[in-house]
Structures are given as C-alpha cells and as structure tokens.
Amino acid sequence: MAVGMVLVGVVVGYMLTASMATVISDQGWFATSGESPQARTYMVALLQREADSISSLRPQQDVVSQALAAQAAQQSVQQAKPLSLTYLGGGSSGGFSVQIYAVEVRANDGTQQLFSLALTLLGGKVVGTR
Amino acid sequence: MNEGRAALVLALFVGGLLSGAVLQRLTDSGGRTNPYPTLDRVDEPQVSGMVATALLNNDPKALARLLDNGTLTNLRDALMSPMGAPMADIRNVRFVGATQKANRVLAGYIVTGKDMQGSDAIVGVVLDVENGQIVGVN
Numbered sequence: 001m002a003v004g005m006v007l008v009g010v011v012v013g014y015m016l017t018a019s020m021a022t023v024i025s026d027q028g029w030f031a032t033s034g035e036s037p038q039a040r041t042y043m044v045a046l047l048q049r050e051a052d053s054i055s056s057l058r059p060q061q062d063v064v065s066q067a068l069a070a071q072a073a074q075q076s077v078q079q080a081k082p083l084s085l086t087y088l089g090g091g092s093s094g095g096f097s098v099q100i101y102a103v104e105v106r107a108n109d110g111t112q113q114l115f116s117l118a119l120t121l122l123g124g125k126v127v128g129t130r
Numbered sequence: 131m132n133e134g135r136a137a138l139v140l141a142l143f144v145g146g147l148l149s150g151a152v153l154q155r156l157t158d159s160g161g162r163t164n165p166y167p168t169l170d171r172v173d174e175p176q177v178s179g180m181v182a183t184a185l186l187n188n189d190p191k192a193l194a195r196l197l198d199n200g201t202l203t204n205l206r207d208a209l210m211s212p213m214g215a216p217m218a219d220i221r222n223v224r225f226v227g228a229t230q231k232a233n234r235v236l237a238g239y240i241v242t243g244k245d246m247q248g249s250d251a252i253v254g255v256v257l258d259v260e261n262g263q264i265v266g267v268n
Contacts, residue, residue, distance in 0.1 A: 001139075002138075002139075002142055005142040005143050005146065007146065008143065008146060009142065009143040009144065009147040009148075009149070009150060010149050010150035011146075012147055013146060013147035013148060014150035014151070014153055014154045016147075016150075017150065017154040018154050037162075040161050040163075041162045043164075044162050044164060044166075045162075082166055083167070084166050084167045084168060084169050085167075085168065086168040086169040086171075086229045087227075088171075088227035088229060088236070088238035088256070089226025089227040089240070090240065090254070091224060091226065091240035091252060091254075092252065093250050093251070094249070094250035096251075097252075098240055098253065098254035099254070100226060100227070100240075100256060102256075114234055115268070116236050116268045118238075118253075118255070118256060119254075120212050130208070130268060
C-alpha cells in the first residue's frame with residue numbers, strides 16, 4: 001500500500017510537471033531571454049535538412065507548402081555545409097517569442113558565409129523565419 | 131482508517147508527487163542539443179548601438195546619417211510585426227548578443243512596441259557590421 005502510494009505520486013508528479021513545462025513553454029509564459037528548446041530543435045533540423053522535423057515545428061500547412069519546404073531542404077543539401085550555429089539571444093511579448101541565431105556555412109565553391117536567422121514562435125511553433 | 135494512517139498515506143503521495151516532479155526536471159533534456167560549434171560572443175558594436183538608440187529615440191535624422199538608402203529600406207522591412215504591420219511605436223530596443231567572424235559582426239536586437247494596428251509587437255533585428263559600418267540588416 002505504502003509503496004503503491006509513493007509510485008502513484010511519482011507518476012502523477014512526473015506527468016504534471018512535464019505537462020506544465022510544455023504548456024508554459026508553448027504559451028511563452030514567464031518567458032525570459034533564454035533559448036527556446038523548440039527554436040534550437042528547429043535550427044538543428046534546418047541545418048541537417050530534416051524536412052519532417054521542420055514540418056512538425058511549423059503550423060499546420062497544406063500539402064503543396066509541405067512539398068515546397070521538402071524541396072527547399074533537398075536543394076540546400078547541395079548548396080552549403082553548416083560550420084557553426086550560435087544563439088545570439090531572444091525575447092518575448094504578447095505570446096510571440098523571437099529567437100536570433102548566427103549561422104556559418106561553407107558553400108560549394110569553398111567560400112564561408114555568416115548570416116543571421118530570426119525565428120518567430122507562437123504556441124511552440126515557428127510561425128516566421130527571416 | 132484512522133487520522134494518523136490517512137496522514138501517512140497523504141504524506142507518501144505528496145512525497146511521491148514531489149519526487150516525480152524532481153525526476154522530470156532532472157531527466158528533461160530540454161530539446162535537441164546543438165551539435166555544431168558556436169562562435170564567440172563579442173561586445174555590442176558602437177555603430178549598431180547608435181542605430182538602436184536612434185530607433186528608440188524615434189530619430190530619423192540620426193538613422194539617415196548612420197545608414198545608406200538600401201540599408202534603411204531593409205531596416206524598414208525588418209521592423210514588420212509578426213502580424214505583418216509596421217512597428218509604429220517603438221518602446222524598447224534591447225541588445226541581446228553579437229558574434230564575430232573575421233571583421234564581420236552580427237549584432238542582434240529585440241525591438242518591442244506597438245504596430246500600426248495598435249497591437250503589441252516584437253521583432254528581432256540583426257545589424258551586420260563590417261569595419262565599423264552597418265552593411266546590412268536582417
């Protein structure tokens with residue numbers, strides 16, 4: 001009885017904490033300038049050309065938009081090799097969160113390029129990239 | 131069930147609850163880790179700080195002095211709220227970080243305020259600095 005009660009408590013505590021963490025993160029509550037796990041996952045998926053992972057972090061899209069995104073991911077395979085990924089910082093307001101990254105790549109012609117990407121997230125989904 | 135036994139059962143449940151919460155926080159990896167190297171962070175470039183101040187002070191003359199026509203156009207495009215409306219009232223411009231490769235610095239800013247529709251808006255702007263001059267905006 002005692003062991004069972006402790007186990008039930010552990011399971012309920014674990015699930016409650018996981019659910020709360022997800023909701024808080026998705027809604028941007030108590031958001032600070034720290035890096036969002038969803039943004040980092042999106043950036044890594046983008047650099048590793050994982051169309052499915054990218055799609056899962058985007059708002060629901062029609063089939064043609066998904067096909068275009070998959071094509072873009074495939075084309076970038078031949079275009080550049082990622083060298084570094086640096087989180088610059090971020091912030092949030094009104095449910096939106098903005099996360100800024102610096103990306104360094106080596107192009108096929110051997111030149112290295114440094115550029116930035118600013119992700120806009122809403123409800124844990126990437127609703128905009130620039 | 132007597133009161134003492136009920137209190138014991140409740141205490142065991144609460145203890146388990148807390149243990150579960152602690153266990154979740156310890157085992158939560160917080161998403162994927164970054165498998166790539168990161169560049170060193172650098173201080174805010176002076177010129178990008180001047181642009182940030184000009185934005186915050188709503189000072190078009192200073193912006194016109196600091197940025198060329200093409201960069202100003204890019205800055206206007208960058209200051210578009212997530213709802214697609216231009217930022218009309220900039221309340222805060224916060225430097226969040228910068229990094230450097232060779233003589234090129236990327237300086238990131240978070241701009242908050244109200245857009246043309248009167249909604250709260252947040253925008254990320256990155257100023258591209260080379261040899262002490264702003265050469266690009268994202």
